[in-house]
Amino acid sequence: MDKIRIGFIGIGCRGQELLKAVILPQGMEVTAVCDTYADRAECGAELVEKAGRQRPHVYTEYRDVIDDPAVNTVIIATAWESHVEIAVASMRAGKAVAMEVGGSYTLDQCYELVETYEATKTPFMFLENCCFGRREMMVLTMAEQGLLGEIVHCSGGYQHDLRKEIAYGRENRHYRLRNYLSHNCDNYPTHDLGPIAKILKINHGNRMVTLSSTASRAAGLEAYIRDVKPDDAFLRGRRVAQGDVVTTVIRCADGSTILLTLDTTLPRYYSRGFTVRGTKGMYEEATDSVFLDCPEHRAHDFDWLSKCARNAKEYEDQYDHPLWKQFLSDGVQGGHDGMDWLEFKEFFRALRENAPMPVDVYDAASWMAVTALSEMSVARNGAVVDMPDFTGGKWHLGMGI
């Protein structure tokens, strides 16, 4: 692609942040903006103008963006439920897609995403920014270099107290509220699963085979509403469907296991709990520590934590990912500690070079499917469900899908 001309769809909180902190500062041309709420669409246009660029076309229907000949690339930052529909329409129109994260409530959608990509070969990138986190990429590098031995188990979580965002969902026109009232599943699996899937080579020699999800009861959000919004006539006494903590266990073809936690409606500090366990060592986000199987580490066993916690910094010089080394020397920019900047830089690079997308449609389908599968499993009290292979049997061939 010679000149990338962006139609940006979905100008809520996330969309505004991406425009302001990443897309416009990277010098990209935004030719159209769109939101179903006209005020938000206008806000997007103003952000573009404030950056000294030409006013973009402004739409409230995503199909108008896709039909606009001034657009050749669509970025999707709408509510979860509409991501796939818009991405599929874009790909069919031959317009490259970068799609924000979220789970999928149906397997159909995941298949549709893959089938549309395979039929059209339109470039598609899944915007899983945590795959571009500094620690995630450092640990990926350590794993690829064999420092952690055979990787046997990984865990992570989306552990974020979102009670306020959810409880004020009607005031803020936020999609989480309606989903928490009606669904019970791991509704947001990709921030934790993405970096783990890269390390375990999911769809590139390995695949996820079965899943089991168990939800605790839903108490946190209801208690919050009683405390903080006792006079909200819509929410008062309403039952929340979404369990506070959803624990998901995944078995992979190579015998490794993945533990995912969705934990968004109880008081806690933010953490993705990224943990990688191998026969030679581990990384753990909770203590930001690398524990290697060397005599010095074994020696202080019981008091290792008090001596060595947060030692992962010591490994940065040697094991920071090349992308991050460059990023640090250029100067880290953009939101979420630079992850957003890097993911778009890589998306635009792949688009220009017609190179494989760093987070592709098979990644998207297999990670998003966790939501649909976990909803099935939770409804059956944790029953094991089979996970589809979206690569059509090509997962074991490695990188060349």
Add this chain to the structure above:
Amino acid sequence: MDKIRIGFIGIGCRGQELLKAVILPQGMEVTAVCDTYADRAECGAELVEKAGRQRPHVYTEYRDVIDDPAVNTVIIATAWESHVEIAVASMRAGKAVAMEVGGSYTLDQCYELVETYEATKTPFMFLENCCFGRREMMVLTMAEQGLLGEIVHCSGGYQHDLRKEIAYGRENRHYRLRNYLSHNCDNYPTHDLGPIAKILKINHGNRMVTLSSTASRAAGLEAYIRDVKPDDAFLRGRRVAQGDVVTTVIRCADGSTILLTLDTTLPRYYSRGFTVRGTKGMYEEATDSVFLDCPEHRAHDFDWLSKCARNAKEYEDQYDHPLWKQFLSDGVQGGHDGMDWLEFKEFFRALRENAPMPVDVYDAASWMAVTALSEMSVARNGAVVDMPDFTGGKWHLGMGI
């Protein structure tokens, strides 16, 4: 019981430690010692004599201890597999029992333990020392006082790199080796489950309903043997049955969930990962932190961890359990940071006062059953299994079982 006269069965590593650091320093009378290995039995006798006491009777058959009229209380610290057989024989002979921890590979054994207790009413205590840990008791106190709100989810693990102990099991006559070669399950669930069960009032108004366990492949111990014992003719090339990480999810009658991790054959630092989540707050061992739902904590959300980690100390003055407050003022003694001392003090007190045991036969049966159930579930790739109610329906009545 007027005068406690102890027959101590099982003088391996744990038995010696208990005699030396707890039983003899507490001034208890040990009238018999026993181990199937004569040298270990003799070692027990010497420990008693070295403490300036009369030489105990020395046996290699546990039945001789139970038959000995000089013994009215039996302490069992043998290999896992023999615990229940010895405890049942003791209770039948009317001799009080304190039984060390470990899982049970069959449900039959768990039922037998309960049925024998109910038939004989011989005092029985399960030696789950972690129920007496300072933090565990502090968090129990906080939970009981409502500081954490409704408790919705708890997690914990037995996370201990035991590769050396296991791989040298033949040299050290240790029972873990044979079990790791033949079983695949959460073989040691009670250190993590015990304190959680107390907080969730299991068997006292709540009960565990279903369980699902998933094992990763077994790679850690085999890699260790290749590296460290390449010339061991017995172990070379031998397949280990026990997966490196076993993840167990339990659903309780009140809708709360429990996550347990067995993690003993990969390099790591020691941790029981004790975590309690309520609608008003959390405790987390990994960061030794209390996070409460108050505006100050919400305010720094993203950087809370770097500001507040290891803040649990600040809650000790107010929330240390009364037993621990007394213990600290008397001076903490004994192994495992004082837990062992306290559990035996409480056992002997209950025995003398004919009071309910702090960790009773229903606790033992329901916690030990996790091993048998997890083995069933792992063999079926994580299938959900039902958990028996060992109280015969009395769990919902509360404390008065």
